[in-house]
Amino acid sequence: MKRNLRSMFLILLSLLCIGGVFAQATALLTIEASEGPAQVILNGKLLGIANPKFAARVAPGTYDLLVRKTGLPEFRQRITIPASGLTVKAQLGAAQVVPAPQPVKQLFTLSITANAPNAQVSVNGASMGNAPVNVSVEAGTYRVQISAPGYEPYDANVSVTNNTSLAATLKQQSGKITISANVIGAEVYLNNVKAGNTPFTTDLPFGSYNLKITAPGYQDYAAGIVVSGPQNIVANLVPLMATVRLNISDKFFGKQHKNPLGLIEFYVDNIKQKDLTVSVAPGTHNFRLEFGVIALETALVVEAGKTYTLEPNFVLTVK
Structure with missing residues (x-):
């Protein structure tokens, strides 16, 4: 009988010691939810309800924490619980960061015209078609280039701070023409308009012209000329008989x-x-x-x- 009582005492003592060891192997986890009641789930298992606070003792270690309440975005976090315990503030339905609204950039109209027919317009290297054109642009500086057959290329930088108009004047391509004759001082006419006297030199825009040279006692010299570059014209006037x-x-x-x-x-x-x-x-x-x-x-x-x-x-x- 005494032997049995002694055995039971030893068993109870052992259980108390084991319970003490397990009690020392847990840590306090405290969850503070921003709104309750909210479920506290640890490693996929429901641990309790935070309303809005919940505390439980768990073994120290690393866990996947999920705090959720119907109708609100969930709180998820991977946590490591030390032996000293851990408090987690779970913000449910936290306001998302919304980018600040960007101001709408104001657009202006850049209107471009040219004095040349079939003038091709480009703005900052992008083709805009034949002049006249209207281009919607933000405030800034833009490179305007214009080209047309028979004209020198046009290239300019245009500053736009408001609706802006550009009237581009393209210079016609020209050739240097020198006209001489066997009669000094003979009158030179271009398209029936007196241009000067021989010897005569001028720059003419590319194109076709009617040339006439007259001198007293000589037959008129008449010819059609096409200017596409420099030319030297020598006219031989025939004396009148x-x-x-x-x-x-x-x-x-x-x-x-x-x-x-x-x-x-x-x-x-x-x-x-x-x-x-x-x-x-x-x-x-x-x-x-x-x-x-x-x-x-x-x-x-x-x-x-x-x-x-x-x-x-x-x-x-x-x-």
Whole structure:
């Protein structure tokens, strides 16, 4: 009997010692929920209800903590509980960080026109089509480039702080034209407008022109020219001629000659002529008529564009 009581005493003592060891192997976990009641779940198992506070003793270690309340975002956190215990403040339905609203950037209209037809417009390297164009832009500086056939490229930086208009003036491409002639001081006309006198130099926009050069005593020089670069034009003006006509009446020959004109020899500057009407350059010339043993001769100063008539009457007379 005494032996049995002694055995039971030893068993109870052992249980008390073991219980003390287990009691020392736990730590206090305290959960403070922002709103209750909320479930406290540790490693997937319901530990209790925080309303709004909950405390329980658990073995020290690392756990996955979940605190949740219907209708609110859950609180999740991986926690490590030391032997000294741990308090966790679980914020349920915490306000999410909302980015500050960005101010709406104001847009302005950049209106671009050009004086050249078929002018291609680009803004900051992006093609905008043919002028005129309207472009919506923010405030800032923009590079505007414009190109058109026959015109120099246009390139400018435009500052935009409000609705802005740009009227681009493109310069026509031009070529240097030099015009000379065999007559100094001859008048030069371009498209029927007097441009100067030879020798003449100017820059002309690319394109087609009607060129005319005039000088007293010379035939007009006329030509169409196309300017696509530098050109050197040399015009040769042809002198205007004077007309001299030999007029012989029937009285000069007499009735005995059936074909008197066939007996006439007409010389100009000692050169025999085939016809009795000749064209000669302005200046002094010698005219001689031979008819059988008769020779009549005279010198005459003629002017360009005029007509002279020579009539023999035993001497040559001029009319």
